[in-house]
Amino acid sequence: MSVQTLGHGVGLRRDHYDQVLEGETSIDWFEVISENFMVRGGRPLHILERVRRDYPLVLHGVSLSIGTTDPLRKDYLLELAKLIERVEPAWVSDHLCWTGVGGHNAHDLLPLPYTEESLAHVVDRVSAVQDQLGRQIALENVSTYLTFAGSTMTEWDFVAELARRADCGLLLDVNNVYVSAQNHGFDPLTYLDAIPTDRVWQFHLAGHTDCGTHLLDTHSKPVCDDVWELYRYAVRRFGARSTLVEWDENIPDWGTLEHQSELAREHTDAALKESGDVQ
Amino acid sequence: MSTLPFPGLAELQRFMSELIRAPEGVAAGIQDLISRGLLESDDLSYAIDASDRLAPHARLDIYASMYFFRLLDCLADDFPKTKERLGDAHFNNLITDYLLAHPPSHYSLREAGRALPGFLAGHELATTFPAAGDTAQLEWARVDVFDDFDVSALDRDMLLEGSAQEPECFSIRFIPAARLVEVDSRVLAQWDSPEDAFDPADPGEGTVAVVVWRKGFRVLHRRAVEDEARCFAALAQAGVTLPELAEMLLKPDASAERTSERFAALLELWIQNELLTDARS
Numbered sequence: 001m002s003v004q005t006l007g008h009g010v011g012l013r014r015d016h017y018d019q020v021l022e023g024e025t026s027i028d029w030f031e032v033i034s035e036n037f038m039v040r041g042g043r044p045l046h047i048l049e050r051v052r053r054d055y056p057l058v059l060h061g062v063s064l065s066i067g068t069t070d071p072l073r074k075d076y077l078l079e080l081a082k083l084i085e086r087v088e089p090a091w092v093s094d095h096l097c098w099t100g101v102g103g104h105n106a107h108d109l110l111p112l113p114y115t116e117e118s119l120a121h122v123v124d125r126v127s128a129v130q131d132q133l134g135r136q137i138a139l140e141n142v143s144t145y146l147t148f149a150g151s152t153m154t155e156w157d158f159v160a161e162l163a164r165r166a167d168c169g170l171l172l173d174v175n176n177v178y179v180s181a182q183n184h185g186f187d188p189l190t191y192l193d194a195i196p197t198d199r200v201w202q203f204h205l206a207g208h209t210d211c212g213t214h215l216l217d218t219h220s221k222p223v224c225d226d227v228w229e230l231y232r233y234a235v236r237r238f239g240a241r242s243t244l245v246e247w248d249e250n251i252p253d254w255g256t257l258e259h260q261s262e263l264a265r266e267h268t269d270a271a272l273k274e275s276g277d278v279q
Numbered sequence: 280m281s282t283l284p285f286p287g288l289a290e291l292q293r294f295m296s297e298l299i300r301a302p303e304g305v306a307a308g309i310q311d312l313i314s315r316g317l318l319e320s321d322d323l324s325y326a327i328d329a330s331d332r333l334a335p336h337a338r339l340d341i342y343a344s345m346y347f348f349r350l351l352d353c354l355a356d357d358f359p360k361t362k363e364r365l366g367d368a369h370f371n372n373l374i375t376d377y378l379l380a381h382p383p384s385h386y387s388l389r390e391a392g393r394a395l396p397g398f399l400a401g402h403e404l405a406t407t408f409p410a411a412g413d414t415a416q417l418e419w420a421r422v423d424v425f426d427d428f429d430v431s432a433l434d435r436d437m438l439l440e441g442s443a444q445e446p447e448c449f450s451i452r453f454i455p456a457a458r459l460v461e462v463d464s465r466v467l468a469q470w471d472s473p474e475d476a477f478d479p480a481d482p483g484e485g486t487v488a489v490v491v492w493r494k495g496f497r498v499l500h501r502r503a504v505e506d507e508a509r510c511f512a513a514l515a516q517a518g519v520t521l522p523e524l525a526e527m528l529l530k531p532d533a534s535a536e537r538t539s540e541r542f543a544a545l546l547e548l549w550i551q552n553e554l555l556t557d558a559r560s
Contacts, residue, residue, distance in 0.1 A: 035388070035389075036387075036389075039426035041426060041455075042426035042456070043425070063386035069288055069292055073386060076386045098292060100296060100383075101296045104383065105385065106296065106300065106346045107349055107353075107388055108299070108349065110295065113285070117287065146327050146328065146335070146342075148326060149285055150285025214333065214341065
């Protein structure tokens with residue numbers, strides 16, 4: 001699947017509905033959390049349809065739980081398919097993780113061990129989801145706070161192999177690469193260098209929190225300088241991709257968020273100049 | 280150093296899920312698994328890498344904290360008045376117990392609080408905070424109608440036209456985004472005047488019926504008026520024709536004139552509230 005480059009977007013959050021609907025924005029596109037709109041009616045769907053009239057949308061899920069050993073949830077996929085039909089998103093993404101097991105949903109993005117067993121399991125499930133939805137999906141690398149003693153491959157090899165075998169896209173979260181690299185002591189450039197360029201559909205950027213013993217992916221702050229630097233490296237390697245700034249806690253005023261997106265645009269332009277690939 | 284083999288994916292997920300959701304934290308969860316014979320020792324290095332900065336159980340604790348606080352925040356958003364009544368510490372304890380009894384299973388966080396009102400009503404906190412379960416029940420009803428199905432509400436002209444054209448079969452019903460809850464009258468009084476302290480010694484008026492509904496995008500509630508609660512189930516579940524509704528309102532001791540007045544007043548109220556829809560919609 002060849003995906004369109006949408007430019008620079010932000011996550012659509014309730015706090016900013018009025019500004020988005022009323023004002024002219026410099027934002028090219030919006031990403032929404034799919035589950036927030038898997039509802040029967042009311043204001044959320046009304047807002048979503050209003051925004052969709054004026055902007056491209058991407059559906060980004062948090063509960064697909066592609067890595068769980070529970071069966072795929074048919075009710076979830078049916079609701080997702082209905083939402084896809086309703087808003088015709090540019091693409092659909094979720095996370096490379098599991099969110100619960102035994103019928104429970106921890107609403108947390110839990111890490112997978114990087115083993116052949118996990119890889120085969122996730123590849124099968126991505127294929128099943130793509131068959132059911134009739135379209136490819138993109139999976140996002142998550143921030144992790146632990147690694148498994150039984151992992152037999154690196155995260156970047158796992159991600160790259162998954163994309164090839166399952167024939168899916170990747171949502172490369174640059175902040176998550178940085179957070180995990182700091183937490184586990186690997187070189188984030190090694191990670192980016194291992195990811196096949198043709199699989200990356202989208203970048204995520206966000207702020208994180210330094211908890212002393214580890215970095216936490218809180219989406220509660222501006223993007224830090226180290227992540228901007230890593231982002232420029234990613235743009236030089238992968239080229240311009242749809243880029244989105246996420247901010248979910250301590251949500252700032254609209255102007256601050258818009259400014260983060262403008263900064264992303266400036267870094268993109270600078271990186272493209274650096275690589276001689278000015279667009 | 281443990282020599283246990285690395286578990287398969289299913290076993291690993293079961294064990295992590297138990298520890299992340301352990302109500303007293305990961306360390307206590309590990310001891311619980313050991314006592315149940317599900318774990319040999321507290322050495323988790325066979326499964327999770329240790330580092331200079333964090334031991335395996337401390338790494339799991341990061342996930343456990345995120346699990347609890349994400350749900351606590353979500354439930355605090357859905358039940359702000361319940362939280363205010365209980366106070367932060369009691370609300371925190373309530374949610375700890377609730378998540379143990381009702382771990383989330385739905386794909387949406389929006390559903391996390393569905394069982395909380397009933398759980399709180401039977402919780403030990405209910406003795407210290409009478410009717411707190413009713414506060415939660417009213418808050419949940421408001422959450423529930425917020426994003427319920429959209430339908431067109433009937434206005435007066437549409438009602439007159441429908442009943443004139445098909446007097447025997449034109450039927451009406453309540454919009455889907457409408458609920459009837461029964462709560463302690465003091466809950467309603469305090470909702471309207473939050474500055475008034477909830478007085479457990481004041482018995483209030485007992486239980487009252489409250490209609491919760493969405494008008495446009497606004498969620499509203501009010502005390503049910505005379506006869507409304509009696510009709511509510513029929514109008515919420517299926518359509519009723521106007522003659523059927525009139526029959527529901529008939530009381531043996533009331534005059535036909537009085538019944539007719541109540542019938543007209545109820546219809547007028549429901550039209551103003553945008554509570555009615557064509558049963559075929």
